[in-house]
Amino acid sequence: MNRRSFVVGASGGALMMASGAIAWMSAVGSMVDYEAYANGLRAGLTMPADIRGLLRYATLAANSHNTRPWRFRVGEGIIDVLPDFSRRTPAVDPEDHHLFVSLGCAAENLAIAATSSGRPGELEMHPDGDWARYAFVSGSIRTSPLCAAIPKRQSTRTEYDRRPVPAAELALLEQAAAMPGVHLVLVTDRTRVNKVKDLVVAANGIQMADLAFLNELEQWIRFNPRSAIRSGDGLFYAAKGNPVLPSAFGRFAFERLFTAGTENDKYARQIDSSAGIAVFVGDRADRAHWFKVGQACQRFALTATYLGIKVAFVNQPVEVARFRSELAGLVGQAGRRPDIVLRFGYGSTLPFSLRRPVEAVLA
Structure with missing residues (x-):
């Protein structure tokens, strides 16, 4: 193979590799964009928190398969936490057990964030057990360190380092x-x-x-x-x-x-x-x-x-x-x-x- 053929062949191979890399990136997207989006979702609350901020923190709760099986109904002085049965996982959760556990996780996030950021209230489960209501009440801010932990919490599905917890x-x-x-x-x-x-x-x-x-x-x-x-x-x-x-x-x-x-x-x-x-x-x-x-x-x-x-x-x-x-x-x-x-x-x-x-x- 002469030098010209080698250069042309090498250039063609490099072009194919570059094209493949571009196609791959186009198919998978950017982790930089992903991290920016994730960080935006997990930004700190304003003080006092607005309703949108409280709901954003509520959605950062743990839940099965990351299905987000909840909806929120905002009224005068209240936020209702409702199940979203369209996001059920019947194979793993035929009784909707995980779905209602997930609702409890979201409601707890909501209550912690609201109480810690200028909107104290009371959380109660509806008598039929199907949904819950957070009702705002007058009172002072009760800051909890758990509020700052909400955007940092994750289910870390990897090996740990074997150290005991004190x-x-x-x-x-x-x-x-x-x-x-x-x-x-x-x-x-x-x-x-x-x-x-x-x-x-x-x-x-x-x-x-x-x-x-x-x-x-x-x-x-x-x-x-x-x-x-x-x-x-x-x-x-x-x-x-x-x-x-x-x-x-x-x-x-x-x-x-x-x-x-x-x-x-x-x-x-x-x-x-x-x-x-x-x-x-x-x-x-x-x-x-x-x-x-x-x-x-x-x-x-x-x-x-x-x-x-x-x-x-x-x-x-x-x-x-x-x-x-x-x-x-x-x-x-x-x-x-x-x-x-x-x-x-x-x-x-x-x-x-x-x-x-x-x-x-x-x-």
């Missing part, structure tokens, strides 16, 4: 989550942590063999910044420590590489790396108590964030009904239905998930 901080977590009708059990001894791990792995194996579960999960995965920004919801692939991919390629990889073996090994490593497990159990298996569990869970997660502790959901043993009684017995709550399982520990921060605009969640 007893004094475990006590603060228990105190923050204390709520009538809800029991919190912290599991830190490795023997019981390993037993919880076995239940998580076994239940995960059942879910991974369920085609309806897998199809539903795939519908909520956002494989790249472009699709995540467009939808404003779902499980962002990079938020689990994965590389961003074009949507078509991501679906191809998910359907062929997302296996029970790899997922079971991942959850086992993640639990082994955690300082402990938190199990939330309501007095009764009804919507009102699921809502209360959400409130307690959100306060736990915000307190953990304030203390520099990461959390992530490992709810498989409560999602697969056959494992609930064994989990309840393991944590000393025999006869009750476990509601939420979180692992906690110290680790790095991953990209934050996104939210739909406030306008999209107004009733």
